[in-house]
Amino acid sequence: MKFNYFLTKKNKYKDFWEWFKSESNNYYKLNNNDISILHKLKAKLEKVNDCLTFEISGVLKNNKRNLVISADGIQAAFPDVISLVEQAPKFDNFKIIAFRQAKPSIEEIIYGMVKIPLDSIFFSYEKNEETIDLVINIRNYEESEEWNGISYIILDHIIGEYNTETIIGYVEEKKLNEFNIQKLYRINELPKIIEKYKMELG
Numbered sequence: 001m002k003f004n005y006f007l008t009k010k011n012k013y014k015d016f017w018e019w020f021k022s023e024s025n026n027y028y029k030l031n032n033n034d035i036s037i038l039h040k041l042k043a044k045l046e047k048v049n050d051c052l053t054f055e056i057s058g059v060l061k062n063n064k065r066n067l068v069i070s071a072d073g074i075q076a077a078f079p080d081v082i083s084l085v086e087q088a089p090k091f092d093n094f095k096i097i098a099f100r101q102a103k104p105s106i107e108e109i110i111y112g113m114v115k116i117p118l119d120s121i122f123f124s125y126e127k128n129e130e131t132i133d134l135v136i137n138i139r140n141y142e143e144s145e146e147w148n149g150i151s152y153i154i155l156d157h158i159i160g161e162y163n164t165e166t167i168i169g170y171v172e173e174k175k176l177n178e179f180n181i182q183k184l185y186r187i188n189e190l191p192k193i194i195e196k197y198k199m200e201l202g
Helices: 002-028 035-048 075-086 150-166 178-183 187-201
Strands: 053-056 065-070 094-098 108-111 114-117 121-127 132-138 168-175
Touching (some): 002 035, 002 065, 002 075, 002 094, 075 094, 075 150, 132 150, 132 187, 150 187
Parallel strands (some): 132 168
Antiparallel strands (some): 053 065, 108 114
């Protein structure tokens, strides 16, 4: 029974990549109107794990696109992301990447209708045994449905999906108090703090 379960798990990765290899040229030629094949890719990923999703970049300088396989922040799906990417074949036109990556060159966070300049985001933190708790202070922050979940979008952009879900513990978001700004860190300082903490953990 266990052997059959192992084969089933292994085959679902192989099945996905065999399908994607046969369709990769279509995804390479992707344009903004190709909604149906995007839905098809999502459906194929959900056969591996219901939580999996993806991002496809534009064509880069190396003439490839990036295909990012994401667990959408669900830690229980991390093993399937890792295993799926590890078993990916090589593609001439795609680079396969596990988890949403940090975007160090961005100047603002865009989340639906909300746009936040990076220099409007500050934070304080507290170390725990294996995680770091954060209070994210955002200029012009509003407690509303439109802003709901903005902290995790910010963190995915700044430190990447994997670090967000494995290193960050409690997260609170609130409006920036300008009088308290000298006691806070700028959000672009967070990656160095995270890397230092990971080294401390060994």
